[in-house]
Amino acid sequence: MKRSLFGRIWPNATAVVLVVGFVFPVYWMFATAFKPTGDIISENPVWFPTNITFSHFKKAVHADHFWTLVANSVTVTVCSVLFSLLIALFAAFALARMRFRGRRGLVVTFMLAQMAPWEVMIIAIYMIVRDDDMLDSLIPLTVFYTMMVLPLTILTLRGYIAAVPKELEESAMVDGCTRIQAFRKVIFPLLAPGLMATSLFGFITAWNEFPLVLILNKDIEKQTLPLWLSQFQTAFGDDWGATMAASSLFALPILILFIFLQRKAVSGLTDGAVKG
Amino acid sequence: MSVQTQGTDTAGEPAVRKARIPGPPRGAGRDSGSPSRRGATAPYVLLLPALLATLILLGWPLVKNGMLSFQNLNPRQLIQHLTEWNGVDNYKEVLTGSDFWKVVERSVLFTAVNVVLIMLFGTLIGLLLARLGKKMRLTLLVGLVLAWAMPVIAATTVYQWLFAQRYGVVNWVLDKLGWHSMAAHNWMGTQFSTFSVITLLIVWMSIPFVAINLYAATTTIPRELYEAASLDGAGAWQSFTSVTLPFLRPFLYSTTFLEVIWVFKAFPQVFAMNEGGPDRLTETLPVYAYVEGVGNQHFGVGAAISFLTILVLLVITSYYLRMVLKQEEDEL
Numbered sequence: 331m332k333r334s335l336f337g338r339i340w341p342n343a344t345a346v347v348l349v350v351g352f353v354f355p356v357y358w359m360f361a362t363a364f365k366p367t368g369d370i371i372s373e374n375p376v377w378f379p380t381n382i383t384f385s386h387f388k389k390a391v392h393a394d395h396f397w398t399l400v401a402n403s404v405t406v407t408v409c410s411v412l413f414s415l416l417i418a419l420f421a422a423f424a425l426a427r428m429r430f431r432g433r434r435g436l437v438v439t440f441m442l443a444q445m446a447p448w449e450v451m452i453i454a455i456y457m458i459v460r461d462d463d464m465l466d467s468l469i470p471l472t473v474f475y476t477m478m479v480l481p482l483t484i485l486t487l488r489g490y491i492a493a494v495p496k497e498l499e500e501s502a503m504v505d506g507c508t509r510i511q512a513f514r515k516v517i518f519p520l521l522a523p524g525l526m527a528t529s530l531f532g533f534i535t536a537w538n539e540f541p542l543v544l545i546l547n548k549d550i551e552k553q554t555l556p557l558w559l560s561q562f563q564t565a566f567g568d569d570w571g572a573t574m575a576a577s578s579l580f581a582l583p584i585l586i587l588f589i590f591l592q593r594k595a596v597s598g599l600t601d602g603a604v605k606g
Numbered sequence: 607m608s609v610q611t612q613g614t615d616t617a618g619e620p621a622v623r624k625a626r627i628p629g630p631p632r633g634a635g636r637d638s639g640s641p642s643r644r645g646a647t648a649p650y651v652l653l654l655p656a657l658l659a660t661l662i663l664l665g666w667p668l669v670k671n672g673m674l675s676f677q678n679l680n681p682r683q684l685i686q687h688l689t690e691w692n693g694v695d696n697y698k699e700v701l702t703g704s705d706f707w708k709v710v711e712r713s714v715l716f717t718a719v720n721v722v723l724i725m726l727f728g729t730l731i732g733l734l735l736a737r738l739g740k741k742m743r744l745t746l747l748v749g750l751v752l753a754w755a756m757p758v759i760a761a762t763t764v765y766q767w768l769f770a771q772r773y774g775v776v777n778w779v780l781d782k783l784g785w786h787s788m789a790a791h792n793w794m795g796t797q798f799s800t801f802s803v804i805t806l807l808i809v810w811m812s813i814p815f816v817a818i819n820l821y822a823a824t825t826t827i828p829r830e831l832y833e834a835a836s837l838d839g840a841g842a843w844q845s846f847t848s849v850t851l852p853f854l855r856p857f858l859y860s861t862t863f864l865e866v867i868w869v870f871k872a873f874p875q876v877f878a879m880n881e882g883g884p885d886r887l888t889e890t891l892p893v894y895a896y897v898e899g900v901g902n903q904h905f906g907v908g909a910a911i912s913f914l915t916i917l918v919l920l921v922i923t924s925y926y927l928r929m930v931l932k933q934e935e936d937e938l
């Protein structure tokens with residue numbers, strides 16, 4: 331009885347409130363970015379942008395060094411994701427498929443490494459990088475970002491590799507493939523969703539990284555977008571239009587990647603394994 | 607992995623949970639003895655790059671951090687590349703000062719409040735997802751994913767704008783709701799209100815991870831368990847406490863643990879929001895280590911704070927850590 335009307339309304343009503351709560355900040359970011367300044371600084375908020383303008387985006391894009399920073403961020407992110415994937419593939423395969431002494435210890439090591447407190451080790455890293463005369467360079471960033479995403483990449487890929495039925499690999503080897511060929515031809519294609527999911531995580535971590543670049547790279551030409559964005563508001567005063575346009579530009583790649591890859595990564599695995 | 611992150615910041619680890627909660631047949635490697643025994647060195651060769659990277663890139667900073675914490679390292683020594691050991695002076699200075707303990711207290715309280723809110727609302731929303739109709743569930747999922755995918759710094763900037771003193775939409779709403787004193791409230795003016803905004807930001811960013819994964823976990827609960835419970839005469843609440851909750855317990859433990867780590871280490875949210883202000887009153891341990899060590903150029907003292915921060919983190923998480931290590935031993 332109680333469930334009938336009341337029981338159906340309250341979950342949906344709660345859900346509506348929650349959707350608004352979770353979406354609103356994201357919506358407000360994009361909405362502000364498209365509103366003329368007069369609509370942004372108005373005594374009553376303009377809820378829907380009606381006079382759409384692109385001037386804030388122009389201002390953000392034409393800000394000094396913007397494209398250099400985009401290039402820096404993309405380079406550092408893509409390189410560190412690729413490096414960590416490459417290193418992790420070997421390690422994950424060994425951990426998922428082979429039995430050897432010290433395996434358990436290694437898994438635990440990577441688990442602990444996954445919790446590494448990078449945020450508080452920045453002083454030590456600063457000293458190391460300075461002693462190697464590598465301040466204001468993209469190389470240390472790439473190297474450390476690779477390490478930041480490596481443990482999780484290994485552990486995740488291990489799970490994905492372990493989930494591929496062993497029989498597939500074995501039958502390929504019966505058919506005359508070497509172990510390496512079997513891996514390349516059978517497991518690797520099935521791993522595509524796993525690789526996507528793990529690179530998504532790596533991408534987000536590296537794209538977002540803030541404390542290290544904050545301390546290592548003082549030269550604006552060698553900084554990345556998060557640092558630039560955190561200083562944008564200071565540089566532009568209270569120009570919220572431009573700040574929100576810059577935020578939108580920074581967030582957009584991740585939002586798109588996330589929405590696309592999230593679904594693929596999850597459903598792909600089971601599909602692939604069953605069909606294979 | 608803040609970004610959680612987690613960011614790592616907080617951040618997007620759908621795959622991990624996906625891969626780890628349902629427990630993929632990890633034991634699959636168990637019977638693969640024959641091929642690997644032939645090439646007994648193969649696994650070590652495959653693992654070498656990962657191991658070297660970990661030792662050098664993670665191990666060395668940790669060791670270096672320990673070494674720096676026993677050095678007198680200020681701008682003078684830094685510029686002249688001097689190494690002056692000063693024993694436990696840095697630790698003495700940090701531990702006897704009142705600042706450090708205040709920051710520890712603040713960090714622990716901050717972490718506790720955030721994690722409780724995240725776990726409570728994350729769990730409730732996860733359970734709500736399981737009860738909703740298909741369309742509504744999808745809508746809510748999309749909303750959660752949007753919040754989840756927002757990069758930390760972008761989200762922080764947006765929250766600064768939402769809570770801006772002038773023209774900020776939050777103040778406008780509060781004013782319209784009749785709370786007129788909030789019309790031009792400066793949220794960054796006091797410790798409490800700055801922390802409120804940071805907490806709201808972190809909770810908003812972190813709930814989706816908990817909610818979505820908890821929902822995914824509930825879908826794996828076998829229906830028969832509920833049928834059996836209802837045959838035994840269990841009501842809705844009883845079947846929740848006797849079936850749902852025990853089934854989700856391992857998941858809730860591990861998620862709480864992850865959130866504790868992520869929130870405790872949260873740097874960009876706290877730092878970018880107001881740089882630890884006003885009057886350094888919102889500095890949590892990582893921010894405090896940064897401001898003392900880098901900002902005020904007491905690198906040695908900063909390193910000591912970092913080391914103590916890691917210790918505090920280990921103490922907070924030790925209970926769960928022990929559980930994980932034991933569990934991993936059982937599974938392998």
